[in-house]
Amino acid sequence: MSSPATGQGFGKLILFGEHAVVYGQMAVVAGLDRGAQALVQAGPSGQPSRLRLFDSCGVEAPHHSQNPNDTRLGKAFEAMLALFELDAASLEVCLTINLPAGAGLGSSAALAVALSRALACYNGLTEVQAAPRVEAAVERCETIFHGAASGIDQAAALRGGLFGFERLAGAPARLTPLVVPEVRVAICQAGASASTAQMVAAVAALLARERSLVERVNAVIGEIAREALGALEAGHWARLGDLMNINHGALVSLGVSTMELDRACHVARAAGAPGAKLTGGGGGGCVYALVPDGAGDVLEAWQAIGLQGFEVVLGSQAPEVTP
Numbered sequence: 001m002s003s004p005a006t007g008q009g010f011g012k013l014i015l016f017g018e019h020a021v022v023y024g025q026m027a028v029v030a031g032l033d034r035g036a037q038a039l040v041q042a043g044p045s046g047q048p049s050r051l052r053l054f055d056s057c058g059v060e061a062p063h064h065s066q067n068p069n070d071t072r073l074g075k076a077f078e079a080m081l082a083l084f085e086l087d088a089a090s091l092e093v094c095l096t097i098n099l100p101a102g103a104g105l106g107s108s109a110a111l112a113v114a115l116s117r118a119l120a121c122y123n124g125l126t127e128v129q130a131a132p133r134v135e136a137a138v139e140r141c142e143t144i145f146h147g148a149a150s151g152i153d154q155a156a157a158l159r160g161g162l163f164g165f166e167r168l169a170g171a172p173a174r175l176t177p178l179v180v181p182e183v184r185v186a187i188c189q190a191g192a193s194a195s196t197a198q199m200v201a202a203v204a205a206l207l208a209r210e211r212s213l214v215e216r217v218n219a220v221i222g223e224i225a226r227e228a229l230g231a232l233e234a235g236h237w238a239r240l241g242d243l244m245n246i247n248h249g250a251l252v253s254l255g256v257s258t259m260e261l262d263r264a265c266h267v268a269r270a271a272g273a274p275g276a277k278l279t280g281g282g283g284g285g286c287v288y289a290l291v292p293d294g295a296g297d298v299l300e301a302w303q304a305i306g307l308q309g310f311e312v313v314l315g316s317q318a319p320e321v322t323p
Contacts, residue, residue, distance in 0.1 A: 002124065004041035007117025011035045011099045012106035012156030013187065013288060013314070014279050015232075016225040016247050017165075019203050019254055021150060023215075024168045025222025028229065029152055030183075030314040031160030034098040036110035038118035043092040051077045054096045076112065076141040083137045084119040093118075102193045104280020109153035112141035134158070146196060162314060164229060180315065181235040186268070186295035187279075187288045188302045188309030191260035194283025202283075203254050214254070221250050237292045241274025244290060248277035256282030264307060265289075271301035 010031035017027025043050060051074065081087040095115060099107040116137040120130035138154045151173045152165055162183075164176035207214040224247045231240040248265055251257055261278045268276035268289035276289040289298050295311035302309045 002042065002122050004039060005118045005121035006040075007038045007114045007119075007121060009036045009110035009113025009117070009157040010106075010160040011110050012153055013185070013312075014104075014152065015162075015288075016228045016243065017221060018251060018278070018280060018282065019200065019256060020218040020221035020225075021152065021165065021167070022200060022203075023218050024166070025218055026225040027152060027165045028162070028178075028225050028232070029156050029165050030162045031156045032099070032105065032314075033312055034105075034310075035157070036098065036107070036114040037096045038111075038114035039094045040115075040118040040122040041092050043090040045090055047090050049077075049081060049086075049089065049091040049093065051093045052095070054094065055098075072145050073111070076144045077115070079140050079144065080112075080116055080119055080137050083133060083140065084116070084123050084125075086119060086123060091122075100189055100286075102285075103189050104193060104196070104285040105187075106153040106157055108145040109138060109142055109157035112138045112145075113154075113157040116141075162232065164225070176229075178229065178232060180232045183232065183314040184291045184294065184311065185288045185314060186273070186291050186298045186302075186309050186311050187286055188264060188299075188307045189286050190264040190307055191258055191284040193285040194281065196281035199256050199281040199283045203256065206255060217250050217253055221247060224250070237274055237290060241290050244275030244277045245269070251278055251282060258282070258284055260284065261287055263305070264302065267301045267305055268298045271297045273298050 011034050013030045013032055015028040015030055017025060021027035053073065093115070095111055097107055097111060099105045099110060101107045113134070116134045120134055125133070138158065142154055151167060155165060155173065155175055162178040162180055164178065165173060167173040224243050228240060228243050231243060257278055264287040265276040268287065273289035273291055276287055279286050279288050291298055291311065299309045299311065
């Protein structure tokens with residue numbers, strides 16, 4: 001019988017480049033010091049493997065434990081067991097997620113990375129042996145959750161840190177690690193999330209109607225992302241804030257923002273944030289604000305309009321995932 005094994009995965013925050021990255025432009029991405037943890041241990045002999053999901057407060061999501069095979073998470077779990085040749089085993093698996101689900105912060109990729117690493121360890125694989133299987137397992141899970149995925153969530157969940165991300169059609173993703181001073185941001189969820197696939201399809205439809213204009217908007221978003229690399233590395237917070245605000249405006253022009261997202265951005269700026277923008281696919285989900293002097297004022301301003309947020313510190317090194 002194998003010993004209990006654990007694994008962890010990072011959350012993600014897209015700082016710049018949403019939607020334009022689909023068309024070959026650069027995005028700038030950060031791993032979050034919130035993510036997911038997995039514990040895998042032997043279950044009762046002769047019983048099917050059981051998957052349980054908990055939030056950061058230890059509250060279990062009942063539907064996952066009662067009918068795991070009826071969910072995308074359950075299907076991803078089955079696929080992982082097969083990939084790690086554990087489909088005939090009897091396992092007890094506990095997952096803990098420290099991110100809001102479906103908010104554009106990479107919760108599904110974080111879960112997939114945490115679980116695949118724990119399964120690889122439980123199966124006795126070395127780090128070298130595990131790496132390609134973990135990447136394949138995470139890609140398979142992201143396909144189950146989202147259909148065709150860009151690879152950004154997987155990269156952040158696996159590696160953490162800050163990096164530039166580019167993927168041209170038919171080519172592997174190119175990651176550029178960044179060496180930056182600590183970057184303080186505040187994050188809040190401003191409205192229910194929309195399907196990323198639906199938002200990508202909406203931008204594609206706009207591109208079909210107004211190709212020349214949308215291509216230029218995408219090019220501007222890509223230029224903003226490239227300029228942001230230098231601002232991040234120099235710790236030039238005023239310029240970084242300007243770039244965030246311009247990037248948000250470009251995303252508004254693509255039709256992926258909402259009144260709630262725009263309001264959260266305006267409130268953060270009024271509270272002293274040099275910049276604020278939506279993050280992820282849009283249509284709802286999260287906003288992040290730059291808070292070089294701390295997040296207190298921005299968090300209070302968000303709370304005053306009914307939004308709950310939290311502060312994270314981004315940096316060059318992969319963060320530790322903590323509850």
